[in-house]
Amino acid sequence: MRILIADSDSGAVSHLVKVLGKSSYAVDHVKTADEALNMFKHYEYDLFITELVLSDLPGEELIRQVRRSRISTPIMVLSVRTDSPTKVAAFSAGADDYVTKPFDMSETQARIQALTRRSYGIAESRLCVGPLELDLESRMVSVNGHFLHLTSKEYSILELLLLRKGAVLTKDMFLNHLYGGIDEPEMKIIDVFICKLRRKLQRFGAEHMITTVWGRGYILQDPAAAAGTSASSQGFTEGSAPLRQAG
Structure with a gap:
């Protein structure tokens, strides 16, 4: 399965990328919204993970643009922003799940597995x-x-x-x-x-x-x-x- 991650803080996601790679996920990591949108033009993904704090575009707007492009890939927000209004805005924009940093690796992996299964319409593992x-x-x-x-x-x-x-x-x-x-x-x-x-x-x-x-x-x-x-x-x-x- 293939995952795209958009996060400008490489250190924050480096361990996640390594763990996913060991689980045979193919992971592409970009740092800007523009790079993420460009990747969607060339590849299909089973999951998109994005930070809301990006250098060139608010994460909520990035999610909206992905959904406006009729891309149905499940979207997980993995962000330093923890306030309820921001979470509500992310879900309203089209996010499927929201995890705050710092995150528990085991729980996040379980959420990733559930979302990637959902992308294929699969309820069980x-x-x-x-x-x-x-x-x-x-x-x-x-x-x-x-x-x-x-x-x-x-x-x-x-x-x-x-x-x-x-x-x-x-x-x-x-x-x-x-x-x-x-x-x-x-x-x-x-x-x-x-x-x-x-x-x-x-x-x-x-x-x-x-x-x-x-x-x-x-x-x-x-x-x-x-x-x-x-x-x-x-x-x-x-x-x-x-x-x-x-x-």
């Missing part, structure tokens, strides 16, 4: 499709009751596929989700990650869940829905060798 289960909070993945050991990148790809199950995801979308436009590798790395994921799923009888949509990208489906998909789209990634049982 567990995502289930067929035999596959993923817990957004613990980051544990299981297939038919067997724990699946995944790398950070593999988990992030599977998480995105589950959050948008039934939708075709392009390689650009995966690269954006994994790297956020920073030091992005070639697109073929996505084929490699998908191939490795398929092999791990195959070990526990769920090899046909991730399907290649040729010329477009990948889609995750319930095995029953994927049953009619051709064997060629199930067993190959673009430019890769046929699947083999992992040893």
Whole structure:
């Protein structure tokens, strides 16, 4: 999942950025409202966190401009301002949550998880499709009751596929989700990650869940829905060798 933070005080959010990064959130940090609005023009975010005290524009006005642009991304205010009128103004402008500084990291993380789930219309932390289960909070993945050991990148790809199950995801979308436009590798790395994921799923009888949509990208489906998909789209990634049982 990807988060944008707008805060001119780097020291105040540096620890939060590190904690979110360790939880595999892709985090972009900007210091001004203008930079934040520009980022929204180029990327989609699962959550926007903003201070109200910004150098170029009041945070309340920034939130209004985001909402006027018909951006529905959940917005959390993380601010030094603690008075009730300011909180009311932030909510009236379009904020979804308000946390005051100094903040408790555990509570803030829980609020972030709840808001990012809401951005996908998900009420619970567990995502289930067929035999596959993923817990957004613990980051544990299981297939038919067997724990699946995944790398950070593999988990992030599977998480995105589950959050948008039934939708075709392009390689650009995966690269954006994994790297956020920073030091992005070639697109073929996505084929490699998908191939490795398929092999791990195959070990526990769920090899046909991730399907290649040729010329477009990948889609995750319930095995029953994927049953009619051709064997060629199930067993190959673009430019890769046929699947083999992992040893």
